[in-house]
Amino acid sequence: MIAQPQLFSDDLIFLPPSTEGIKYAGSKLKLIPHILKLARKVEAKTVLDGFSGTTRVSQAFAQCGYNVACNDRAVWSEVFGTCYLKGKVTRECLALIEHLNAVVPIDGWFTEFYGGDPKEMERPKRPWQIHNTRKLDAIREEIDRLALNHVEKCVALTSLILALDRVDSTLGHFASYLREWSPRSYKTLRLQMPAIVEGAQAKEHRVSRKDIFEAIRDIEFDIAYYDPPYGSNNEKMPPSRVRYASYYHVWTTICLHDRPKLFGKVNRRADTSDMIANSPFEDFRRGFDGKFIAVEAIRNLLASTKSKYIILSYSSVGRATSEELNEAIVSCGKLLEIVELDYKRNVMANMKWTNEWLRDAETPNREFLFLIARQ
Numbered sequence: 001m002i003a004q005p006q007l008f009s010d011d012l013i014f015l016p017p018s019t020e021g022i023k024y025a026g027s028k029l030k031l032i033p034h035i036l037k038l039a040r041k042v043e044a045k046t047v048l049d050g051f052s053g054t055t056r057v058s059q060a061f062a063q064c065g066y067n068v069a070c071n072d073r074a075v076w077s078e079v080f081g082t083c084y085l086k087g088k089v090t091r092e093c094l095a096l097i098e099h100l101n102a103v104v105p106i107d108g109w110f111t112e113f114y115g116g117d118p119k120e121m122e123r124p125k126r127p128w129q130i131h132n133t134r135k136l137d138a139i140r141e142e143i144d145r146l147a148l149n150h151v152e153k154c155v156a157l158t159s160l161i162l163a164l165d166r167v168d169s170t171l172g173h174f175a176s177y178l179r180e181w182s183p184r185s186y187k188t189l190r191l192q193m194p195a196i197v198e199g200a201q202a203k204e205h206r207v208s209r210k211d212i213f214e215a216i217r218d219i220e221f222d223i224a225y226y227d228p229p230y231g232s233n234n235e236k237m238p239p240s241r242v243r244y245a246s247y248y249h250v251w252t253t254i255c256l257h258d259r260p261k262l263f264g265k266v267n268r269r270a271d272t273s274d275m276i277a278n279s280p281f282e283d284f285r286r287g288f289d290g291k292f293i294a295v296e297a298i299r300n301l302l303a304s305t306k307s308k309y310i311i312l313s314y315s316s317v318g319r320a321t322s323e324e325l326n327e328a329i330v331s332c333g334k335l336l337e338i339v340e341l342d343y344k345r346n347v348m349a350n351m352k353w354t355n356e357w358l359r360d361a362e363t364p365n366r367e368f369l370f371l372i373a374r375q
Contacts, residue, residue: 042222160254332372
């Protein structure tokens with residue numbers, strides 16, 4: 001359980017609240033204190049985290065006293081959001097975690113398709129060793145067998161996913177697996193109680209799994225934070241290899257426990273194929289008007305948002321060029337402030353002028369936060 005931190009003067013970057021999450025290609029962990037600082041400047045009380053991912057930003061907002069609406073299309077993100085924003089640390093939940101740790105391992109579906117034996121020389125590459133997938137199979141069966149309510153089930157699943165993330169043999173996603181077993185994969189899977197936000201149930205937090213345009217249709221917020229998935233700027237990269245549905249397909253299967261049809265060397269879910277799993281924000285193509293589909297999706301999102309303010313994250317690896325993104329922003333509102341993070345040098349800086357960012361935006365390893373006042 002995490003206590004809410006004290007906020008300090010606007011002249012200081014306060015110590016950000018602790019958050020939990022899996023290894024994630026789009027993690028905003030380093031940006032959290034700056035996201036919170038921008039939100040404080042406009043005196044927001046209600047926040048939409050429109051592409052919540054691992055929910056680290058939602059957790060941070062909730063710990064700082066905001067009413068949070070946490071939304072993402074991924075089922076595992078909804079599970080995380082329900083756990084952290086609607087869960088509660090109780091004696092019963094602690095007993096549940098210990099009960100799940102004590103179940104007897106079994107050979108099941110996850111072991112068949114995602115478990116590997118380090119003793120086998122000619123083994124296919126897999127994300128976990130079989131001693132841990134056998135525990136996964138038993139725990140996942142037990143979660144379904146128990147008469148858990150929705151929140152309790154989300155707490156259990158979050159604990160299971162976090163535990164699996166600590167013993168995997170991947171680079172942090174499931175589009176490919178390591179050739180040699182990682183040192184952590186030899187460790188034994190063990191569940192722990194997630195760090196649920198203290199007092200979260202007393203707030204009017206909302207968790208949803210909707211298309212973003214549906215999520216914002218009839219609801220207004222003081223501020224919306226958007227970190228849309230970025231379409232690859234590599235023309236030769238197949239779109240299926242950069243989509244988040246492809247990167248984290250196993251987490252979806254663990255949550256749904258639906259034993260889906262699989263394909264490919266890494267046993268991807270069939271519903272993550274190019275023909276099914278698509279998002280305009282991840283689309284690398286140009287539309288009939290010659291404009292990038294991903295850029296137009298951002299423009300439409302900014303124009304459709306009903307909040308007073310928007311904080312938008314943008315990475316230099318994204319499909320949008322700086323000029324196109326700048327045009328989309330100024331067409332929908334007034335650009336109040338920009339924060340830049342140079343990951344290579346690990347430097348964060350505020351822009352003095354709103355057009356300064358254009359000269360740095362195409363440089364690799366840059367990430368920007370835009371504070372926008374809606375027109």
